[in-house]
Amino acid sequence: MLPVEVFRSTLTKLIGVLQHSGIRFHLTGGITAVAYGEPRMTQDIDVVVDAVAAVRKRDELFAALLEAGFYLEESTARAAIDEKRMFQILDIEEALKLDLYLEGAIPGELDRSVTAEVLPGLEVPIASRSDAALSKLIWAGKGSHKSRSDVRRILERATSAETATVRHMASERNLLGLLEEILGEPDLD
16 A cells, blocks of 8 residues: 555645635545545545536646646546546656546535545545445446445444435445345455
């Protein structure tokens, strides 16, 4: 796993860019699995950004990312923003990859963000517990073994209301059977 200070440096730069550009965001992926579950290794940072703002402020966003020391393949990133899909950037100084997802995989998730301390002294918006679990469930449905254990760990400390929300959202996406299967598995990690 990369040293904590690498994540802090990269997150601080990214947060500055997104806040200056006026683009709402939250962290998702492995970092939220750690925040809601238990410590595990992650090698990148997954960020959901407001698609409408990213489209509207695309050129400003790209300029700010480049100025902050991030690398991006501009034509690929432009196409991704236009098509509202994920694109990658790289913190050149820290050699840390970030995946930027345009809002849409879980409708309304940015409106349900919560603030959490993801590193000592660094509080940022992250996906809600229910959205984090559903996101991991979606990835588990695509074959991610690590996401299966993340679903279990995220839901271990969930309230009954959060678990009910995940079950409802999973049912809407025809993933309830997979959720039940995952929750019934022993945690071997």
